[in-house]
Amino acid sequence: MEVWEDLRGRDVVVLSWRDTRNPEGGGAELYLEKVTQGLIARGCRVTVFTAAYDGAPVDEVVDGIRYVRRGTKLTVYLEGMRALRRGDLGDPDVVVDVQNGLPFFTRLVTRKPVVVLVHHVHREQWPVVYPGLTGRVGWWLESRFAPWLYRRSRYVSVSEATREELGELGVDPARVTVVHNGTEPAPLTAPGKSPTPHVAVVGRLVPHKQVEHAIDAVLAARVVYPDLTLDIVGDGWWRDELHAYAAAREAGDAVRFLGHVDEETKHDAYERAWLLLLPSLKEGWGLVIGEAGMHHTPAIAYHSAGGTRESIADGVSGVLVDDKVAFTAALMELLGDDRRRRELGKEALSMSHAYSWERAQDGFAQVLCDVIHRRRPLRSLRSARQRERVPVGRR
Template structure:
């Protein structure tokens, strides 16, 4: 149960995680379905890489459609992907439920829904959901989120960390640009705080007149960001690409000097590792959760305490080419340590644990075991 898929206009890294794991489970012999919201970029139902997709409802009614799908299903395990709002699957599921949480949304509720509805959303996530799912196992992508869930009452013993994997980067023709280029790859939504990337250009352009920022991604905040660049007088230095395909994204990453991630919160930050795979270090905020694990500070990137610190870090890396190259090389080496196969093994272990199966039982055998019992 996920609110979006990767083909959704606002799909991002969390959706990619879900689909890579789902595809891996399908390869192992599991029957996997993803229930998500409908949109105009994909049919209401199809099969991709052995995974069945059912797209119903919008960003609000997707939850009702998911509950109806659970009632009709013969699933052995439900994976309830809690992107702030749970699917309340525990109320109707007749099988074990695994709760997948990428990060806690305390800071995002207000910006997404305003003060009144934001308080309701945070109450559901921080108080109601931990109690509703109090007997369920949790999966998350970083130790930071695991600890934050612990603060909400989810016992650490019920939570397993299954980090993001990483696809091998495609071959690219792009080379590092001669003029300095910053890149940010993100959904264009308020909590990604991409205004800070534009403000960074405004602060640095007096010293770096050829500086350019390339924003890659789609979302409802595009016009706001375009207007913000105009207001700051840097519209000629900011390129908003919108959605691009994977090859184009990697070409843009490979040509950049620095990747900037000013997001309020991230569970991990797949794009940080994608940038690292091209030798591009990242600057992010220390308070943004999982980025502090995706980045090895002072080795593959830098973490800022506030916006002024963000600017200082960017100045440092733009001016110090040897340091920038050293961080890029360390990031490329570290990126090679992550794979979806290892993440899949850990996720499958969590599935077996929820089903109380022996850890070495292969996919498909659990049905035979149940029949024997």
């Protein structure tokens, strides 16, 4: 029996901090939107509970998915537990608990099977975003309490790196299935790279994305490449601090903040850029890497970010470095080597095609199907890596 037949008519409830329409939504929310759309296509009924935000309906149906929005980015957890316990979200066959640092503690209020979706472990982020006691409590909840609470639940991670980190927290790796992100085909854009050296950062403007590292690298490289410019695409609560940082560094017209843009403008930025800079402290996968790859744009990122070790084939489709000094050095080297950049861009395109949302939807649906029917988990659903073309450096 096919997976979609096994799931037809099933009710799935998802609890997530944000949805894609939230101004702070990012790659994690896009992943959730894609896999839930896959569940709808397979005949499921899906309800997503998430935080409210200005201008958003408290209840709406989009592409067959019911959205219920209550609470703020902090109170959403309590509101979600309350709604699930009272039955406001229906009578689910399975619950998906999206753990973005904190889970929704659904195991405390339901006896239905729970699947925990984790993009990455927030070990390094807690002290950056919440210094002091708040961060220590948050890390204890993520690293100690959550693994105990969900000790009998299945997990989905988006990379082997996250799976390994969950294992370090005591989550049995046999209960963690890897379902990689996909990459959306790029829309048509005006072809061609910028005639002068140009790079881009794309993503939410929050502290752990470390956009300051990109600004510093660009300003250092301008000593050799005085025409070099940086576009920063995206928005977030760290925006004002980044503007102040660029001003203090006297970045001037070297750095341009584009803010939150539409898809066409975002892909135009990828197309024009010679390189994508991703100095993020942590990435479960790094969706922007694949999006940039669709435009022959390779990325420079940190090896220690985790998921980047899988979304970038180091030295083949992009470059992974260990620190800020190496980040700047890689930028300067690639700006001066057109042939090398083109080679990396070609493999970045190939890499972006190796991961599809259809495979991700199949993999996620398979996990829910196994949980509902109490089948033993697979160690990993490496469908994209096994069945689709992967650059030679990945084999």
